Amino acid sequence: MSDRQQQDALSRTALGVFRLNGQFLAVSEKLAEPAGLTAAWWQVLGAVLPEPLPVAGIARVMGITRQSVQRIADLLVREGLAAYEPNPAHRRAKLLTPTEAGRAAIGRIEPGHAELAALLARELGGQEAFDETVRVLERLSGALDAVGARYTAPEAP
Template sequence: MLSGTALTAFRIDGQFLSVAEELADRGLAEYRPNPAHRRAKLLAPTADGLAAVRRIAPQHADFAHRLSEQQRGQAEFARALDALRRLTGALDALESAPDTPQPVRGARHGR
């Protein structure tokens, strides 16, 4: 669940692309063609990336458990993830609307 929350938060914050680039630059991920979308590429882990995930999995699980406890348990954590997913869906709908100005990716308001 933490992974889903993190990915949703990265996307909302406009940082996913910079994280993806960093992973690719470090050889932990690679871009692949996306058969469902000509312009959007898929990001896939490399063998080194999968090895890194296996090394951090125990710490990730411990952190996810502690974070869940701070959120008053799995149910509250699941509600937060659901809210982030709904917000992402709303952003996707707005971005695909023909009359909606497109945000600058990676830009932050007030900075």
């Protein structure tokens, strides 16, 4: 593969992922709205469903800034959908955890989420194809993590 082909592949990949991000955000807003959530609120609540996490940990998992997560976490706490609890590992970095109201709101998203998952699986050609799509995206994310950690942009001419 030539340098030009590799650059074209990178550009097409980036544009495709940017488009996917917009598409996922749009459909997530539709799914979250009946539950009284936004896509961003759902994203942060979803990150802490398995276990409470500090804001910095949520930001790492989601790949966004700590400040963005902090703003949303504070709103979720204010709305009674999440709560801060002490962090035994770090006195100042409290853990965010969903409240029963937060879990109930996420639960109201489940039927639409299940329907969308089924529609996507069907559109992609079945569950096996859907699983392969997920594997490719996870592989791309892992590769970008590895490359990004050691990549430094060349100096401008």
